Amino acid sequence: MLDNQIKAQLQQYLTMLEGDLLIKVSVADDKTSQDMLNLVEELEKMSPRITVQHALLERTPSFSIDKVGAEESGIVFAGLPLGHEFTSLVLALLQVSGRAPKVDAAVVKRIQAIKQPMKFETYVSLTCHNCPDVVQALNIMAVLNPNVSNTMVEGGAFQDEIKARDIMAVPTVFLNGENFGGGRMELEEILTKLGEVSDGSEFADVDPFDVLVVGGGPAGASAAIYSARKGIRTGIVADRFGGQVNDTLSIENIIGTKATEGPAFVSSLEAHVLDYDIDVLKSQRAAKIEKKDFVEVTLENGAVLKGKTVILSTGARYRQLDVPGEEQFKNKGVAYCPHCDGPIFKGKNVAVIGGGNSGVEAAIDLAGIVNHVTLIQRGAELKADKVLQERVRSLKNVTVLTNALTKEITGTDKVNGLTYIDSVSGEEKHIALEGVFIQIGLLPNTEFLQGAVNMNGHGEIIVDKHGATNIPGVFAAGDCTDTAYKQIVISMGSGATAALGAFDYMIRNVTDNHLVKA
Incomplete structure (x- = not known):
């Protein structure tokens, strides 16, 4: 499950565990379940402080991490926490075992002031580099306050939930069953959003x-x-x-x-x-x-x-287009980070707006994931480096439109297309799409x-x-x-x-x- 280099690094971290851990794992016969079982069993072999126990959790496949002799931590990983989320797993093991998170005393006080139950569910993709920050922040809150729990949900393993909750960007966080927010959020930002606001007295x-x-x-x-x-x-x-x-x-x-x-x-x-x-x-x-x-x-x-x-x-x-539909469909088909949100649009048709380096790079990146990319540039020529222009024009599933002025991003409950004006002919045209990535500068x-x-x-x-x-x-x-x-x-x-x-x-x-x- 883990290569030898990662195992060696993990072995070092596990020597830092400060208490005994119980990992409860809920698995079935699918491949993800078996990979998860292999992962937790490898963890058990690496440290005498870790015990694995089969259980029936809310989601399958998933596993929870608790300290033996203490109340439940509330930290659960549904799907494999590999890729960018591997660090989230390591930190959760250390912090649940008793190793104190590196958090300012003022922030700890704000976390511990939370009195009402808060059940977080954080939907991620393993290619998202922003997702771990949110998962780790919410896990810290769970470690420091028994009223808080957090489940990382890997979207690839729970596609039915992704569709049912109409999730079109990651990370997306639900709190007590309601959409709480999306995008990268640091611990202090989450607390502020919850109303646990610093009054400035510490300054x-x-x-x-x-x-x-x-x-x-x-x-x-x-x-x-x-x-x-x-x-x-x-x-x-x-x-x-x-x-x-x-x-x-x-x-x-x-x-x-x-x-x-x-x-x-x-x-x-x-x-x-x-x-x-x-x-x-x-x-x-x-x-x-x-x-x-x-x-x-x-x-x-x-x-x-x-x-x-x-x-x-x-x-x-990020500069915004400021056209109808952009604000309405943020995280519902309108996105700004192709690396984070690209996998959600696998097999779909998307547009990238912007002909500079970032826009062309996004189109190249997305072309390997989605069905088709339409690259839209309002000027007569792309502004990206020549080597990038040559690369994007060589891709069979990329269409480059120049002299195209975006007028509106259309949809009902989520994006279904984009309307633009051909600035040469003056004609208004519409493209059927399921996602729009905006890359037009700063x-x-x-x-x-x-x-x-x-x-x-x-x-x-x-x-x-x-x-x-x-x-x-x-x-x-x-x-x-x-x-x-x-x-x-x-x-x-x-x-x-x-x-x-x-x-x-x-x-x-x-x-x-x-x-x-x-």
């Missing part, structure tokens, strides 16, 4: 930072590390650590790293940041910035953080900065060669700025530039009492 006594970084993507991580290496007090406040890189699968242009995946790269960024004395404040969104004695950043929860300098690295997000996350810092017509922050904005002591880096190119490696470089610029500003403009000169 009341936070001293001013020398450098406060707003945003936790590659630019923000780089800026924080460069700042901390100067020995100065550094903090990061971020809505989502890693930013849009979390939604990127294959990364092959980080110099010195031949290939990696977005979530793995984000994990390495966060680990590097945490090697330094950097305060990381997650799931907090900035609402306003003002220059007073310090630069003050007001969060959406009303808390105010102060910095002698601030580096804005708020990144960007928008900077700078709305809260309107009127505070100078921006160009695209909403990008204008910076000089030191990363400085028009506000003394405020710097910016990455995709939220007017940099010519939006690339991870460029964002990291601009983060370092902004950090060095901020440090140079401080040594020239900060008095002994740590107040920035007017």
Whole structure:
């Protein structure tokens, strides 16, 4: 079931178990059941702390993980937790055994404050790189609060449920039988969605930072590390650590790293940041910035953080079409991540909107899964690299439409097609489809900065060669700025530039009492 290399790695992890575990497994005669039985039996052979017992669970095939002598953990895996979900399995084994999850005390308090029963069901695909974050977050909640349970449901093993619940994107989470939400969600985001909101009180006594970084993507991580290496007090406040890189699968242009995946790269960024004395404040969104004695950043929860300098690295997000049907059919046929949601459309007809690199790459990726891909570009020519254009045009199940302006995504309870206008003939046309993947670029996350810092017509922050904005002591880096190119490696470089610029500003403009000169 597991190759020798994975077995060796797993063997090391299992030595870290802190208590005895009982795995209850519910199987039948199908292949997935037999593969699951082989998996749990291999786990049993690897550790004397693991016992496997046959049982009848809510779903078959599935297995639960409980600590011997303790109440049920509420953690269940329905379907094989392999691929991207293998880490979820390993962490569940460790945490149920008694190994404490790495969670801030304030977050633990919010989890333990949940009083009502919460039964989560998380539908995943094993190719989805965002799904494990949701599964692991909900499993942590189950470990820390007996009122919470979570079942990972692998969509390939439970196609009837996928159809019955009309699931067209992963991860999709149900809470107590009702649709709770979809897409990548971190633990803090889930708690906020549940109403377990931070009131900002934990920030009341936070001293001013020398450098406060707003945003936790590659630019923000780089800026924080460069700042901390100067020995100065550094903090990061971020809505989502890693930013849009979390939604990127294959990364092959980080110099010195031949290939990696977005979530793995984000994990390495966060680990590097945490090697330094950097305060990381997650799931907090900035609402306003003002220059007073310090630069003050007001969060959406009303808390105010102060910095002698601030580096804005708020990144960007997927640009939306803003056409009828897009919002209505999100996660019901409208998707933004071909790697995550592509397998759900196996054998179906889909469209990809966008003729740049991301759009063409999505079409190539989906062509190996779906029945047919229609690639739609509003301009007269594709904008992707020549090698990608040649590749996509060589695929027999891909049709490329140029001069096609998307007018509407159609459907009733889910997507059934797309209407576009041929900008050459003016004719309106309709394509029957079951999915639409939107890949039309990015928008900077700078709305809260309107009127505070100078921006160009695209909403990008204008910076000089030191990363400085028009506000003394405020710097910016990455995709939220007017940099010519939006690339991870460029964002990291601009983060370092902004950090060095901020440090140079401080040594020239900060008095002994740590107040920035007017």
